[in-house]
Amino acid sequence: MVNPEQLIDRLRSRGWRLSAQRRVVAEALQGDHVHMSAEEIYSLARERLEEISQATVYNTLRELVSMGEVRVLLADDGVKRYDPNVAVAHHHLLCVHCQTFKDVHPSGDDGVELPDAERFGFILTGMDIVFKGICPECQLVLGVQDHQ
């Protein structure tokens, strides 16, 4: 598990000016949540600092992403989710119904390679694996069963 202070500590040590607004956004991110949307982060931040504006949440998130401290995930609904867990390599499991992401560490992922003939002259910078499925809560809602 990630040290809950990690993100804020990293930001401080990078000399990032830590206003009250930025702090509540960072705190919301590093809590033990699934990866949240900007909207969810906004409402969580608001519980702690009522005056914070949506624009500040968006500004802060955009800045954290461009600093490389937070990663953006796009669910199938097109809405961005924010993943603060950049320090540890991992992939994702997405519920196709409720669009929730979970971090996962698949086996065999280091064996995946793109043959030269399929690189089309690209400079490769990364690879993401997304498993898709239906989470337990949505299985109940949908009335589906896991036959395995």
Place this chain on the structure above:
Amino acid sequence: MVNPEQLIDRLRSRGWRLSAQRRVVAEALQGDHVHMSAEEIYSLARERLEEISQATVYNTLRELVSMGEVRVLLADDGVKRYDPNVAVAHHHLLCVHCQTFKDVHPSGDDGVELPDAERFGFILTGMDIVFKGICPECQLVLGVQDHQ
């Protein structure tokens, strides 16, 4: 290479009513293009059928997706691209600069597995692998070089 008539043939044999508008959308999809956005498909369709409306393009694409004949890809810009090549299993290579997708067939992808302990009770329905990189055209634009 996919038979260029495949998509339209499949649709016809499924009893899908093939209007002029739907035909030009399907033809645009199955041409030898990279995976296009709705906007790009609209302008291509328009070259062949000037009166076609944007709404029809969106309606048709949505229907093709829900029929399972076309797959949606979300680039990092949040804009949907449409992949008509559902018949053959494949993964994707995305240019992080121009957001173009190419189909690829990595090696070792069948060795990737999610351990039981990491499934969190999900019913798994699929796995997508997306390689990211910079395409040759964008390398020129950006002035970066491939050192390998």
Place this chain on the structure above:
DNA sequence: TGACGACTTAGAACGATTCTAAAGCTAGAA
């Protein structure tokens, strides 16, 4: 104290997509 730069804010603007309500087509019945 003043001034500058960084940060925040409300609200407008934006862009992709979906919705709405009306009009147009088409296949098959009469």
Place this chain on the structure above:
DNA sequence: TTCTAGCTTTAGAATCGTTCTAAGTCGTCA
């Protein structure tokens, strides 16, 4: 052939997440 019911198309409005704008606030350093 004509009629009709249902599917399809249309323009434009609406939606929603996100970004932009321009003004206001704050903190820091001289």
